[in-house]
Amino acid sequence: MCGIIGYIGNRKAQDVVLKGLGRLEYRGYDSAGIAVVEGGKINLVKRQGKLRILINELETSPLGGSLGVGHTRWATHGVPSDTNAHPHLDCSGKIAVVHNGIVENYLALRQSLTKEGHKFLSETDTETIAHLIEKFYKGDLEEAVIKALKLIKGSYAIAVIHKDEPETLIGARCDSPLIIGVGSNENFLASDVPAVLDYTKNVIYLENHEVVKLTKDSVRVKDLSGRVTHKKISTVKWDVSQAEKAGYPHFMLKEIYEQGDVVKGILDERLVKDKVVFDELKIKESDLKKIKKIAIVACGTAYHAGLTGKYMLEEYARIPCWVDTSSEFRYRNPMVDSQTLAIIVSQSGETADSLAALREAKKRGAKTLGICNVVGSSIAREADGVIYTHAGPEIAVASTKAYTAQLAIFYLLTLYLARITKATPVSKLNVLTRELTKMPIVMNELITQYRSDYNILAAYAEEFKRYYFEKHNKSYFLYLGRNINYPNALEGALKLKEISYISAEGYPAGEMKHGPIALIDENPWVVCIAVKCKTYDKMLSNIQEIKARGGIVIGVVTEGDKEIQHYNINYLIEIPRCEELFSPLLVVIPLQLLAYYVAKEFGYDIDQPRNLAKSVTVE
Numbered sequence: 001m002c003g004i005i006g007y008i009g010n011r012k013a014q015d016v017v018l019k020g021l022g023r024l025e026y027r028g029y030d031s032a033g034i035a036v037v038e039g040g041k042i043n044l045v046k047r048q049g050k051l052r053i054l055i056n057e058l059e060t061s062p063l064g065g066s067l068g069v070g071h072t073r074w075a076t077h078g079v080p081s082d083t084n085a086h087p088h089l090d091c092s093g094k095i096a097v098v099h100n101g102i103v104e105n106y107l108a109l110r111q112s113l114t115k116e117g118h119k120f121l122s123e124t125d126t127e128t129i130a131h132l133i134e135k136f137y138k139g140d141l142e143e144a145v146i147k148a149l150k151l152i153k154g155s156y157a158i159a160v161i162h163k164d165e166p167e168t169l170i171g172a173r174c175d176s177p178l179i180i181g182v183g184s185n186e187n188f189l190a191s192d193v194p195a196v197l198d199y200t201k202n203v204i205y206l207e208n209h210e211v212v213k214l215t216k217d218s219v220r221v222k223d224l225s226g227r228v229t230h231k232k233i234s235t236v237k238w239d240v241s242q243a244e245k246a247g248y249p250h251f252m253l254k255e256i257y258e259q260g261d262v263v264k265g266i267l268d269e270r271l272v273k274d275k276v277v278f279d280e281l282k283i284k285e286s287d288l289k290k291i292k293k294i295a296i297v298a299c300g301t302a303y304h305a306g307l308t309g310k311y312m313l314e315e316y317a318r319i320p321c322w323v324d325t326s327s328e329f330r331y332r333n334p335m336v337d338s339q340t341l342a343i344i345v346s347q348s349g350e351t352a353d354s355l356a357a358l359r360e361a362k363k364r365g366a367k368t369l370g371i372c373n374v375v376g377s378s379i380a381r382e383a384d385g386v387i388y389t390h391a392g393p394e395i396a397v398a399s400t401k402a403y404t405a406q407l408a409i410f411y412l413l414t415l416y417l418a419r420i421t422k423a424t425p426v427s428k429l430n431v432l433t434r435e436l437t438k439m440p441i442v443m444n445e446l447i448t449q450y451r452s453d454y455n456i457l458a459a460y461a462e463e464f465k466r467y468y469f470e471k472h473n474k475s476y477f478l479y480l481g482r483n484i485n486y487p488n489a490l491e492g493a494l495k496l497k498e499i500s501y502i503s504a505e506g507y508p509a510g511e512m513k514h515g516p517i518a519l520i521d522e523n524p525w526v527v528c529i530a531v532k533c534k535t536y537d538k539m540l541s542n543i544q545e546i547k548a549r550g551g552i553v554i555g556v557v558t559e560g561d562k563e564i565q566h567y568n569i570n571y572l573i574e575i576p577r578c579e580e581l582f583s584p585l586l587v588v589i590p591l592q593l594l595a596y597y598v599a600k601e602f603g604y605d606i607d608q609p610r611n612l613a614k615s616v617t618v619e
């Protein structure tokens with residue numbers, strides 16, 4: 001939610017800030033703004049709408065200066081508007097602040113600052129920070145920021161500049177991410193690594209309650225009590241090209257097509273002579289042996305990966321598992337204790353509810369394990385152990401490659417734990433390991449089919465659009481799956497609603513008769529995951545029941561399945577035959593692509609769907 005950037009150096013701040021905002025736009029995109037110190041004053045431009053609007057304006061009247069801050073917004077307090085867009089200024093217009101997070105006590109602060117004579121222009125919580133810094137400013141920006149932050153309750157990552165301190169850029173964080181990009185004769189602040197990758201791969205991850213003072217050739221970090229802390233510089237492995245579209249029309253399509261290679265990368269890294277190796281897992285095998293239950297906690301797509309993980313972990317490691325959405329876990333009284341392994345799954349590693357859930361599990365004595373994509377993210381750092389998915393930057397808001405990467409990690413974790421619990425014979429685990437290593441090739445073969453000139457999913461999407469308008473916009477989607485592909489039904493539905501705004505619901509097919517069957521008439525399109533597996537016959541019965549009521553069925557079936565031909569299925573999607581356990585890796589690919597092409601048919605902004613943000617760092 002919201003992306004911030006700050007620059008100090010010799011380049012034109014506007015260029016760095018706008019480029020960085022482009023790489024952070026996935027975090028929010030309802031307005032954008034920039035402030036620079038130029039000619040002894042702060043120059044500010046901010047506009048409601050996508051970053052492009054701001055860029056267009058700055059092309060005609062550019063800003064100079066080599067110290068600047070920028071922001072791309074996902075509104076929390078106050079509607080998207082020019083006035084509510086960041087940066088926000090103090091009364092004198094000398095201080096500019098960009099902020100990601102929520103100032104929870106902003107109303108009380110605003111009231112007392114107003115009484116003291118401060119004039120507020122926006123409805124935002126952030127503006128209180130600018131006025132507080134103004135109140136405490138006595139010629140030292142860093143000191144004033146520290147004093148202001150001591151009064152703030154809530155979460156923040158901020159970047160601050162003052163017109164009288166053209167050699168200083170201040171940053172600070174609490175529960176919202178902020179990294180420092182360390183350059184040569186230039187330094188950066190940003191919400192996420194891709195924003196600085198064009199200039200440096202050297203980064204420092206700021207911790208909660210730390211404040212950094214940057215000049216173009218120095219970095220000094222203090223805690224809120226003023227003590228200087230020594231920080232480690234990490235080198236990022238990501239390449240800047242990974243954060244670019246590379247000729248694809250959308251990041252989402254690029255990321256869907258990357259999935260075979262991502263899973264291959266994970267298996268190559270983690271499987272050494274058919275044995276699973278988790279280098280960064282700091283939890284000892286002896287501790288894992290004591291684990292009596294597993295709690296998997298996550299949000300959104302990561303939650304669906306967790307649901308799939310439960311099926312495999314229980315089946316092969318035979319450890320009881322349950323899966324919770326983070327927002328539910330953190331507010332109930334979860335049965336977590338020192339014999340529980342809490343697995344927090346999060347692409348960004350920054351989702352506010354997942355981070356809070358991790359802390360809750362830790363507080364209750366559980367061993368905690370993060371499955372994260374973003375290296376150095378909060379969840380990765382705070383969990384006892386971490387397994388990185390190393391899927392490269394995922395930019396499209398709708399998550400795709402992070403999901404299959406999380407599934408791949410769950411497969412490996414299952415094999416790893418099953419060896420420890422000895423719940424499955426080693427010979428069986430060896431067979432599964434060999435099957436798993438074949439999956440990237442099969443995934444890539446499937447992807448290659450979709451890359452060809454005739455893409456069946458694009459044709460189905462076109463057909464759906466025609467039908468939708470014929471039915472006066474009444475058509476929608478139901479996704480049904482069973483067993484290990486039930487979570488894929490949820491994920492398929494989530495993808496579709498996220499980017500095409502068409503109502504879609506995922507259901508375990510066995511629950512049809514307990515409600516959803518009442519919906520069946522000629523309106524919904526029902527995606528039935530009917531690949532060859534132990535519940536195949538049950539799924540066929542479901543399909544018959546839907547067809548008998550006039551429903552339209554898209555069947556996701558196994559290549560070469562002759563039996564399915566007798567079921568009069570309206571639209572077929574075939575996936576290669578594989579071990580049932582690994583079929584989720586294949587099934588999800590056409591589901592992601594179907595959502596992609598439907599959104600494309602309807603002409604929506606696929607990478608930046610309305611109202612959503614990739615990284616939900618506020619509750």
Ligand code: G6P
Nearest residue numbers: 299300301302346347348351399
């Ligand atoms: C948001 C994103 C989803 C993502 C979810 C969890 O809703 O739009 O794509 O699955 O957050 O994010 P995380 O970074 O914790 O996996």
